Amino acid sequence: MPVNGPVPWKRADHTGAKHDIYRRYLQRWFPILLGGSNAYPSATYAEGFAGPGVYLDDHPGSPVIAVQAMLDKVPESDAIVKMIFVDDDQRCIESLRHQLTTRFPQRPRTPDAFRLKLAHGTCTETLEPSLDAMHAWGQPILAVLDSWGNVPVTFDLLARLAHNQSSEVIITLGTQPFIRFVSTMGQEADDVFGGDPTWRHIDTMASAQAKRQHILTCYRQTLSTAGFKYLLDFELVDTRGESLYLVFGTNHRRGLEKMKDSLWEVDRIYGVGFRDPRDEQAETLFELTDPALAPLGRLLLNRLEDAPATGCRVEELREFTLFETVYRPQHVIRTLNQLRANGLIASDEPGLYRRSRVRLAS
Numbered sequence: 250m251p252v253n254g255p256v257p258w259k260r261a262d263h264t265g266a267k268h269d270i271y272r273r274y275l276q277r278w279f280p281i282l283l284g285g286s287n288a289y290p291s292a293t294y295a296e297g298f299a300g301p302g303v304y305l306d307d308h309p310g311s312p313v314i315a316v317q318a319m320l321d322k323v324p325e326s327d328a329i330v331k332m333i334f335v336d337d338d339q340r341c342i343e344s345l346r347h348q349l350t351t352r353f354p355q356r357p358r359t360p361d362a363f364r365l366k367l368a369h370g371t372c373t374e375t376l377e378p379s380l381d382a383m384h385a386w387g388q389p390i391l392a393v394l395d396s397w398g399n400v401p402v403t404f405d406l407l408a409r410l411a412h413n414q415s416s417e418v419i420i421t422l423g424t425q426p427f428i429r430f431v432s433t434m435g436q437e438a439d440d441v442f443g444g445d446p447t448w449r450h451i452d453t454m455a456s457a458q459a460k461r462q463h464i465l466t467c468y469r470q471t472l473s474t475a476g477f478k479y480l481l482d483f484e485l486v487d488t489r490g491e492s493l494y495l496v497f498g499t500n501h502r503r504g505l506e507k508m509k510d511s512l513w514e515v516d517r518i519y520g521v522g523f524r525d526p527r528d529e530q531a532e533t534l535f536e537l538t539d540p541a542l543a544p545l546g547r548l549l550l551n552r553l554e555d556a557p558a559t560g561c562r563v564e565e566l567r568e569f570t571l572f573e574t575v576y577r578p579q580h581v582i583r584t585l586n587q588l589r590a591n592g593l594i595a596s597d598e599p600g601l602y603r604r605s606r607v608r609l610a611s
């Protein structure tokens with residue numbers, strides 16, 4: 250990773266898959282908020298770690314993907330689109346400016362209908378004042394906070410976003426910096442977790458998986474305390490086994506559903522697998538053509554262990570799956586049928602439907 254290295258740099262395997270998720274989500278987000286008769290007067294897309302807008306081999310960076318998604322999906326609308334791109338490397342800002350002007354030579358909207366701000370500075374010091382200056386608050390904001398994984402983002406900004414109208418965050422979390430430097434990292438690392446040092450308990454944990462999971466749990470707690478009601482996190486694993494987490498925070502069920510749809514449609518050509526961080530066996534989900542449902546099966550069995558002896562309704566398990574796992578509700582009945590065929594769960598009904606009850610087999 251080029252901290253003070255050359256700009257631009259080679260696109261990592263994870264990044265292609267991550268961009269595919271951004272693209273698919275933005276192609277849904279822009280029209281929901283800015284298209285149609287229920288459109289908001291304005292919405293803001295903001296990046297705190299924008300990068301140079303391009304990679305070696307000319308792959309577009311996330312700001313270019315965002316502009317393209319907006320143009321593709323809401324070419325015409327009375328709503329005002331605002332975009333803010335912050336980076337603390339001046340070379341990235343200059344490159345991004347060049348990319349945006351050369352890739353979009355015809356400004357498709359008037360400068361008033363499409364307000365663009367590129368700002369040189371750290372996310373901590375520059376993003377919030379830029380949102381203020383653009384009068385972004387009070388209307389939806391999607392903040393993409395794609396740092397090198399160390400997440401230098403203030404809790405106050407997260408809390409302000411969480412309490413702002415229809416606003417969401419997508420955050421890249423790399424657990425390695427925290428695991429490697431736990432003994433030397435100071436207060437700034439606790440600040441990532443809203444000032445709470447609980448993440449440092451990784452010191453006492455033996456396995457790398459347990460440490461990763463603990464950091465993720467602490468970060469989820471941070472976003473939840475900041476005010477995000479629904480969280481979706483998932484692990485992207487490349488062919489060398491290296492992983493990073495994307496954590497999505499929203500207050501809208503629909504946002505969660507759309508992000509899951511985007512995740513499950515992601516193109517397999519990137520060779521990147523996904524994992525549900527809560528799966529004890531850390532099984533990759535997308536290596537085969539069909540989604541691996543075994544991890545969901547384990548999660549559903551754990552859930553049924555906590556249920557009363559009469560079990561619970563399939564509909565409850567669908568809700569659990571939507572809110573507490575990376576799977577979609579549509580995966581539930583298929584998984585329950587497999588568990589039942591393996592004699593692990595039982596039901597009094599011959600077929601399983603949303604209203605059916607299921608319980609652990611005795």
Ligand SMILES: C[S@@+](CC[C@H](N)C(=O)[O-])C[C@H]1O[C@@H](n2cnc3c(N)ncnc32)[C@H](O)[C@@H]1O
Nearest residue numbers: 298299300310311336337338341371372395396
């Ligand atoms: C992972 S790259 C961003 C990639 C970009 N979002 C994309 O997907 O095309 C991280 C960027 O954050 C910038 N950066 C690192 N620390 C920063 C900070 N504290 N504030 C703002 N930018 C920072 C780096 O210069 C780099 O361009």
